[in-house]
Amino acid sequence: MSAHTPAPQAQQAFTAAAQAWRESRMDAAEQGFAAAALLEPGWSSAHANLGAVLRRLGKCEAAVASYRRALTVGAEDAGTLSNMGNALRDLGLLEESETAHRRAVALAPDNWGYRYNLALLLRDRRLHGEARAMMAELAATDPENAEIQWDLALADLYLGDYRTGFAGYEWRIKLARNPVRDHPGPRWTGDDPTGRTILLLAEQGFGDALQFARYVPLLAARGARVVLECLPEQAELFASLRDVAALVAKGAPPPVHDCWAPLASLPHLLGTEFHSIPAEIPYLSAPPRPNLRMVPPPGQKLAVGLVWAGKTTPRDRSWPLEQLTPLLGDPRATFYSLQLGPRAGDLKSTGLERLVRDAAPALQSFADTAHVMEHLDLIITIDTSVAHLAGALGRPVWVLLRYVSDWRWQDEPLTSPWYPTMRLFRQPDPSDFKTPVAEMAAELASLIDERH
Known part of the structure; x- marks a missing residue:
């Protein structure tokens, strides 16, 4: 003052x-x-x-x-x-x-x-x-502070110490902004599940569910009967997941079960380490969609799905669409927009609706998007839920990453141990939207030439 x-x-x-x-x-x-x-x-x-x-x-x-x-x-x-x-x-x-x-x-x-x-x-x-x-x-000074313990866990995950990091990941349950809802009955703590029916609770977003669904077959292989709760938008897609005894929509009364666990706790409960990430790909498949057909235009050598915007909180996971125009220079590649939500309007506002076919109006569920992906040669995305879906389907996917990205992608590698069909393109600086697109455009040109 x-x-x-x-x-x-x-x-x-x-x-x-x-x-x-x-x-x-x-x-x-x-x-x-x-x-x-x-x-x-x-x-x-x-x-x-x-x-x-x-x-x-x-x-x-x-x-x-x-x-x-x-x-x-x-x-x-x-x-x-x-x-x-x-x-x-x-x-x-x-x-x-x-x-x-x-x-x-x-x-x-x-x-x-x-x-x-x-x-x-x-x-x-x-x-x-x-x-x-x-x-x-x-954390040592304030050991009961959930926010600090959570961020310590994320630091361990960034550094690839998955055993320590996923143990600390359990602190998410005590975060005021992200509590795992209480559920009656005993919680499964990682002991022998043989002969027991285990209910896996949905708790986080679409991308997390897609990533951690890979653990369902592992839990079943240990002798459990697995009931998977999921968000309604993903129910049809998750019906393709191997070894799911039953699916239940989030919030609906579950069938009888012996114990339960949050889905995102499985990496910890099943002892995941960086070099033992379960990556049996694909572990999801698209249900049939006979009325959802893609007719390739004359001369098409490569069909590419494109998504340029994801969540804006807590960090922006979007890319200015106009910065992606270097990808669109070769007419032998047909681009299909898979972009949903308000940013789908970017196609019209930039004039790129004349260069990119809008497939989004036909996409009413994750199952629809999965069906389209299985008919594409490549998916390019910055939205991570789309990246997880393409990776789980085993589709070739290129992911644009902002400079500050999630622990799942780390900071250096060009590939992901979670998804062997994934390639990562990173911002070298928070304000640089050109360099990774230029790198991607060069790779795309080579890919089109190979197909030609």
């Missing part, structure tokens, strides 16, 4: 904004802190608090500017620096974020919150050894 006492009008606006923040009325908080900062431009706390609200509202560029104002007019403050580092991280400005976070930790080395924020940033910077060491120190 500035040396002088703020004017009463500014103080009143600040107090009202602080109350609105506590009550989660973010629009009112934004308005109040903005008024206080306007009336008292030398009041660093008004700028810093406005930055916090703006970031909460997803306005990260404005948040960074507010934090910079706070640091300009006030003393160097560790909390403001750490908060600014978080906003810079949200924007993908990782080097600037690292500078802010390291300075915050230097100013307040005993504050575990600032160290935690730095550790998360270091993970994004692919400095996994340093990030893991910092997470381990924090």
Whole structure:
């Protein structure tokens, strides 16, 4: 705060904004802190608090500017620096974020919150050894903190220590944002399952279910009768999974069973290590769709499915469609859009609807998409649920990865131990959308020439 006492009008606006923040009325908080900062431009706390609200509202560029104002007019403050580092991280400005976070930790080395924020940033910077060491120190200090234990597990998974990482992955159950719902009866803990009926509970997203469904045949091979709960959108597809005794839609009453386990706990319960990932591919197949036919145009040498947008939270898994135009230069390759959701409209807004055939209107389920994939020569995607589906089907799939990607893909390899038919193309920098597409275009040209 500035040396002088703020004017009463500014103080009143600040107090009202602080109350609105506590009550989660973010629009009112934004308005109040903005008024206080306007009336008292030398009041660093008004700028810093406005930055916090703006970031909460997803306005990260404005948040960074507010934090910079706070640091300009006030003393160097560790909390403001750490908060600014978080906003810079949200924007993908990782080097600037690292500078802010390291300075915050230097100013307040005993504050575990600032160290935690730095550790998360270091993970994004692919400095996994340093990030893991910092997470381990924090976990030892606060061993019951589920968020820290969860991020420590992710650090282990990034580093390929799957036995330790998947054990720590169980902390997800205690996360407030991702609780595994309670279920009556005993939970299976990995002992001999012979002769028992085990209910596997759906718990996470589509991609996780597709990835971990591979464990169902392994559990059955140990003598269990497996009942698989799944999201309704995937039920028809999962009916092709080997050794499933019964399928049940998520939330529906399950059949009689002896015990249960979350599906995503199977890598831990079955002792997965990095070099023992079960990868018997394919483990899913598409059901017949006699009315869903793809008629190749004259001269087609390669049929390619294309998906350019996935989830935007907690991290953006999308690619600007216009940046993918280098892939479309050879008419011997026919591109089919498999893009669902609002971003399907990108085809029309960019004019690429004239170059890419839109298959999405015919796709009403994962089973439909799987059927189309089995008639394509290649799938190119940034959406990871599509990547998991193509990989589980054993289809050739190229995955575009943003600079900050998930533990499943690590940071260096061009292939995936989870899916032998998968090729990975990575951003060398968070702002570089051209290099991996250029690499992909060159590979695509070679593939078309081979087919020709």
